[in-house]
Amino acid sequence: MNSTSYFRPYRNYFIAIYVAFLAFPARELVLLTDPDKDVLLFSTQIMILSAVLIAVLWGYLATRLYLHPERFSLSSILRPSRRIHYIFIVYLIPLITTLTVSWALPQAFDTSPTRTADYLLSGTPFRVVGYSPLFLAIGTSVIVAFVGYPLIVLGYLRSQLKDEEVRSALWVIATIFGFISTLILAAGALNTLGVSLEGVANLVSTALLAVVVNAFRKPSFLKAFLTSGPTHLGLKLTDRIAVIYSNNRERMAPVSRYINEGLTQNARIVFFFHDDESVIREHLTKEGVNVRHLITKGDLRFISLGSLYENGGRLDEEAALSFSQQLVSEARATDKNALRLIIDFGDYAPKPWQRFADHLASPRWSTSDHFLDIMMMFQAGAFQGQQDALDLLKSRVQVIDLTEGIETFSKGVGLSHQEIAGRKILLEYDPLSDYDRVIRSLVAESTSNFEGIVVFTRKDSPVYTLVGEEPRLKVFILTSKVSYPKLEARDRFLLPAFDTSLLLDALNKTIETYKGASFTVIFDNMSHYVFTMGADKTQSFVRQSLELMISDKITAVYLMNPGAHDQKTVSTFENLFDMEIVCHPETRIPEVRKKMALSA
Known part of the structure; x- marks a missing residue:
């Protein structure tokens, strides 16, 4: 089984469903022995118990998948607090009713020796069990619930996931389980009419379960983790x-x-500008945006800020919200996957600030499926002498201040962001040095440049303390406590620390996910791996990981404590990287090596 399957944490539920399904062919074997009425009744009741158990497990599993990473357990059912909890309780009613009737009203089944049905393909009579109209009606309500509830719940879940493999697997699993249940009920109803197809139904169901197993194995949980939620460029944002x-x-x-x-x-992009449109077009073209082509295709539009907010010569915040929803409808109608609005207010900041902050934080700027994403831009002068206003804005909306961190890391080591971006860097640190400041500045610079950040670290590492609570990062937590990848919390993922194949797979999925975008990988740290896996194996792992990150859009920073190793080991690792940044305990400015090679 794929150790990174999206469904791996739920494997035991699937196994329980498959085991419970064995009651159906087992009951068929009982029929072939021509049992007495009591044995036949008991085997039928066990089969129905298994069917109800399958339905309960599948509904419970669908609900857990829907609520993940939120916990869902028996206590949630006993103390419901969300609408989905009540809906699941309603889902259980026909299941409990069916189970109760099967054991409390044995007369609902006809187990007499004279009850037979002809096998449709050969005409051979077989011993069968007949079902009363009441039980068939109750059984139909079970099928409706069993098919409808998981399909609706997982259908909504599919709309929230970006990974197409996982979306497809959810659809396959839900659809096949629904088809199997309908097929088995139909076979039971045909028995009552004197036609036997249960053997064929069980054979087809077994084949379809094999398809479910394949869907269960294939999707990668890592990719779903990396793409989950409303993010852009790896930043966890509203x-x-x-x-x-x-x-x-x-x-x-x-x-x-x-x-x-x-x-x-x-996505369609709409840019609301406050200054000269031609200047904006020129600057975007210099940054590599094919403005003319995108405008011709309808993928990029420029609209003045006044057109968004002004209504009859006055500022109308309601008009802006309505206009944004109109743009959403237009983008959906043209089969776009998203709409991105860039609203550049410049140095304009209307008062009172409290009302304007409420307007910027209004939930009407967003959509339930995260179709709409908005970047609101302000020139620093808008907040001159208005620190309270800026603090209020930060309390309502996530704020990235480009004036503080756009080249914090680069300038700290005497380089520009362009000289750092895309490089593969070995960060050599002394535990007594100020290297934590260097890591913070690296995160700040990547964030300010709208570059995604993915960190591989351990919980007992100082680096985790620095970035562990940072909400804008994807963090792979390396641990020996798990044997397969496991989602711990949103944007926090547990990985087996010493399974290099899984580490490389996680890195590869990261690269696939952020394809076309610039991002930074921080790997902490090589010294730990040298001591636990050996220098040769660690060097092989580092070389393979760097080969995966050959793109100049990926900045990679690997940490190493050179004082813990002999010079030969350190030199071996240094030769793998474009440059070394060395943090000494006696200086605040790190030493940069191979700078001449970069400038060349």
């Missing part, structure tokens, strides 16, 4: 973000990345 910039040049780099990444997701 559907809107506020960006503060100091000048036009500074804002265009992240805006161009935001646009290009949206285009890879088949």
